[in-house]
Amino acid sequence: MIINCIDKISTDTRVLIEGWVSRFLWFNFSLKNEELEVFHGDNKILDMKTNNNGEFSKEYDFKKPGLYSLRLRLKKYNNSPGILNILIIDPNDKKDVVVCDIDNTIVNFSYVMFFFGFGLDPIEGARSVLWEISKKYYLIYLTHRHDMFTNNTKEWILEKDFPLSPVFLWSIKDDPFKSYSYKVSKIKSIKKDTGLNIVAGIGDRESDIMAYRETGIPNIFLVDSSNSWEKIRKELL
Secondary structure, X not given: OEEEEOOEEEOOOXXXXXXXXXXXXXXXXXXXXXXXXXXXXXXXXXXXXXXXXXXXXXXXXXXXXXXXXXXXXXXXXXXXXXXXXXXXXXXXXXXXXXXXXXXXXXXXXXXXXXXXXXXXXXXXXXXXXXXXXXXXXXXXXXXXXXXXXXXXXXXXXXXXXXXXXXXEEEOOOOOOOOHHHHHHHHHHHHHHHHOOOEEEEEEOOHHHHHHHHHOOOXXXXXXXXXXXXXXXXXXXX
C-alpha cells in the first residue's frame, strides 16, 4: 500500500490535509474506506478515512507558521508511512523562494534504474548547497515526475538527507503533458496563492530554463556539469 500526500504552501494556519492511497506503485488501485492516523513527530494529531476512490481530506489548524513534516499511517497495515510536508508562511518573515527541479538536478535519475529498484545517487554538491539555501530562503521542489511516485520521491529526499520542503509533482489529471507548461502553471499558481517572491530557479533542462524565464524568475541556474552546484553556491549565497 502506498500513501501519497499532497504537499502544501499556505498563508493560513488552517490547511486541508489530502491525498490518496493505492494498493500498488505503478497502478492506482485505490484502497477505500480505510482508517488513517496522522502524526507530527510522536504525537497523533488527526484521524482520517479514505473514501470510495481511496482519497482522503480533512482540515487541520496548525496554530502557528512553520514547516511541518507529518507521517500518515494506515491503521490496519504495516506499510511505509505517507510523508506530508506543509509550509505555513509567517507574514513577518520576508524570505524569498528558490525553486529546484529533482531529476538530474539533485539526483542522477533514469526510469530503468528506478523501475528495477536500483539506488539513485545524489548529484555531487546538491545536498550541501540546498541545506545552505534552505536556511536563507524558502525551498520548493518542483518536478515533472508523475505523481504516482509522490511518496517514493519524498522517501528518497529523506533517506539522502536533503532538506525537507514541499514537493510538487505532475498529475496527468490536471496539468498539460509538457514539462514547460506544467511548471509555468504551477509557479504562477504558487505566486498567486501565496504572494511569495521567487528569486531563483534551478534545473537541468532547457524546458526548466524556459519556464523560469516565462514566470519572471530573475536568477536561473542550469545543472550541467560537476561544478554546477558550486557555481550556484557562489552566486546565490
